[in-house]
Amino acid sequence: MDWKRESKSLALLTIIFAVLYFLPLESIRVRQAVLEAIYLLRNYARDHVILCLIPAFFIAGAMAAFIGRASIMKYLGAGANKITAYSVASVSGSILAVCSCTVLPLFAGIYRIGAGLGPATTFLYAGPAINVLAIILTARVLGLELGVARALGAIVFSIVIGLLMHIIFYREERVRSETQMALPEEDSDRPPAQTVLYFVLMIGILIFANWGEGGSGSGLWQTIHSLKWTITGIMAILFGIILVVWFRLGPYYVVATGAATAFVAVIFPGQPLIPFLVAIIGLSVAIARGGNEMGEWLMQTWSFTKQILPLLFVGIILAGIFLGRPGHEGIIPARWISSSVGDNSLMSNLTASLVGSLMYFATLTEIPILQGLVGNGMAKGPALALLLAGPALSLPNMLVIRSVIGTRKTIVFVLLVVVMSTAVGMIYGSLF
Amino acid sequence: MKEIKILGPGCPRCEELLSRTETVAREMGLECRITKVSDINEIANYGIMMTPALVVDGQVKCIGKVPPPDEIRKMLE
Numbered sequence: 001m002d003w004k005r006e007s008k009s010l011a012l013l014t015i016i017f018a019v020l021y022f023l024p025l026e027s028i029r030v031r032q033a034v035l036e037a038i039y040l041l042r043n044y045a046r047d048h049v050i051l052c053l054i055p056a057f058f059i060a061g062a063m064a065a066f067i068g069r070a071s072i073m074k075y076l077g078a079g080a081n082k083i084t085a086y087s088v089a090s091v092s093g094s095i096l097a098v099c100s101c102t103v104l105p106l107f108a109g110i111y112r113i114g115a116g117l118g119p120a121t122t123f124l125y126a127g128p129a130i131n132v133l134a135i136i137l138t139a140r141v142l143g144l145e146l147g148v149a150r151a152l153g154a155i156v157f158s159i160v161i162g163l164l165m166h167i168i169f170y171r172e173e174r175v176r177s178e179t180q181m182a183l184p185e186e187d188s189d190r191p192p193a194q195t196v197l198y199f200v201l202m203i204g205i206l207i208f209a210n211w212g213e214g215g216s217g218s219g220l221w222q223t224i225h226s227l228k229w230t231i232t233g234i235m236a237i238l239f240g241i242i243l244v245v246w247f248r249l250g251p252y253y254v255v256a257t258g259a260a261t262a263f264v265a266v267i268f269p270g271q272p273l274i275p276f277l278v279a280i281i282g283l284s285v286a287i288a289r290g291g292n293e294m295g296e297w298l299m300q301t302w303s304f305t306k307q308i309l310p311l312l313f314v315g316i317i318l319a320g321i322f323l324g325r326p327g328h329e330g331i332i333p334a335r336w337i338s339s340s341v342g343d344n345s346l347m348s349n350l351t352a353s354l355v356g357s358l359m360y361f362a363t364l365t366e367i368p369i370l371q372g373l374v375g376n377g378m379a380k381g382p383a384l385a386l387l388l389a390g391p392a393l394s395l396p397n398m399l400v401i402r403s404v405i406g407t408r409k410t411i412v413f414v415l416l417v418v419v420m421s422t423a424v425g426m427i428y429g430s431l432f
Numbered sequence: 433m434k435e436i437k438i439l440g441p442g443c444p445r446c447e448e449l450l451s452r453t454e455t456v457a458r459e460m461g462l463e464c465r466i467t468k469v470s471d472i473n474e475i476a477n478y479g480i481m482m483t484p485a486l487v488v489d490g491q492v493k494c495i496g497k498v499p500p501p502d503e504i505r506k507m508l509e
Contacts, residue, residue, distance in 0.1 A: 073481060073482075096482075102443070102482070102483065104441055104472055105440075105441060105472060105475050105476070105480065105481060105482070105483045106481045106482070108472045108473065108475065108476040109475075109476050109479070109480065109481030110481065111476075112473075112476045112477075113476060113479055114481070303444075303445060303448075303498070306444070307443070307444045307445070400441075400472055403471075403472065403473060404472055404473060404476075
């Protein structure tokens with residue numbers, strides 16, 4: 001037995017034991033907080049899992065399986081065109097990176113054997129913030145506004161920070177090491193239009209299935225809302241056809257899935273979750289029986305799910321215990337939060353981005369935590385500041401970054417992130 | 433004696449690749465030494481950007497995925 005490897009589990013079990021041993025369950029505040037955590041978990045289970053998270057995992061899995069990563073990496077390689085390198089570095093995180101453990105090796109690679117310091121920092125900053133799961137869940141839980149602001153803010157400021165790093169350390173730009181970039185083998189030669197349509201339909205299904213009721217009484221928003229299941233259904237049928245014709249999925253499975261879904265939809269009118277679940281199960285069975293590519297899709301989807309869901313649930317429990325549901329209190333009194341980050345002042349935004357930059361957020365857990373903070377009175381500006389500074393930085397990952405680019409560059413990078421996030425937070429807070 | 437390295441900073445996928453490779457090597461009765469490399473700089477020296485990666489005798493065999501056992505078997509041969 002490798003005790004070094006086991007020591008982590010031992011430490012974890014010890015901590016859990018100690019917490020349970022000393023748990024002051026008699027205190028009303030603590031009881032309330034534990035209850036809050038369970039309520040928050042139920043909220044997520046009811047509102048976000050079936051229609052939002054599961055389709056998002058399928059999309060993330062499809063991106064990993066079908067988009068040629070090798071072709072993206074070429075734009076970040078040594079000697080790449082600078083403008084292309086910066087733009088690709090700022091948006092490719094949505095495809096390449098789903099957790100900080102994939103961001104860091106990519107960062108080290110882009111810096112040491114690829115395009116250099118500027119694009120590497122651009123990628124490091126944007127990667128975790130704009131991955132497809134994070135954007136979808138941010139928009140869903142925290143509102144479309146903040147979701148879009150997060151994605152755009154991350155892209156724009158990543159480029160600015162990358163360029164600034166490049167300019168500040170221009171003289172030091174090092175001699176490129178001679179390591180050859182090793183790339184995964186190219187993917188299949190499917191025409192790009194087919195892949196694009198496949199993704200458009202999947203994302204369309206996700207968007208329309210989650211179309212919320214608008215605030216005002218009528219208009220286009222409401223019309224779409226009343227038709228959302230019709231639109232989703234049509235897209236799902238098209239998606240099935242594409243899978244059979246272009247992706248060579250067994251037609252029997254797809255037709256059977258469609259028939260079962262339609263049947264269940266008729267039996268349970270007004271309960272769209274049931275047919276949606278049936279369709280997802282049917283799709284999973286169909287792609288499990290499909291060819292190599294389809295198998296890869298299912299495997300990637302599953303590995304994202306397995307990796308991220310437990311983390312997210314732990315994050316939700318912690319957010320529930322400390323912060324409570326929106327409109328309720330957890331262990332931390334709401335007035336602490338509203339007094340420190342409750343307005344859009346410089347101090348509030350600075351506090352939010354400092355806390356965000358030091359704290360470690362596992363993939364997606366920043367969302368329930370932020371939901372709790374906003375529910376306890378955090379203002380919108382600081383919320384965005386925390387979202388922008390949070391996922392890109394944490395104390396442990398600063399140490400890794402330091403080992404790659406050295407102390408001085410790391411300090412400058414951290415300062416830039418904190419200052420930028422504070423500034424963007426203030427601008428956003430004053431606009432909305 | 434084969435020198436097998438699993439490159440990855442310590443995410444679940446890297447652990448998965450490590451345990452799969454160990455199992456496959458044991459099944460094959462392969463004489464080998466398997467090491468886990470989690471230092472980012474050393475990983476970058478292999479020219480690898482996507483983890484996990486499998487390196488056999490200094491040669492990069494697979495990048496950015498956890499292949500099924502029968503594929504790993506081929507890579508180890």
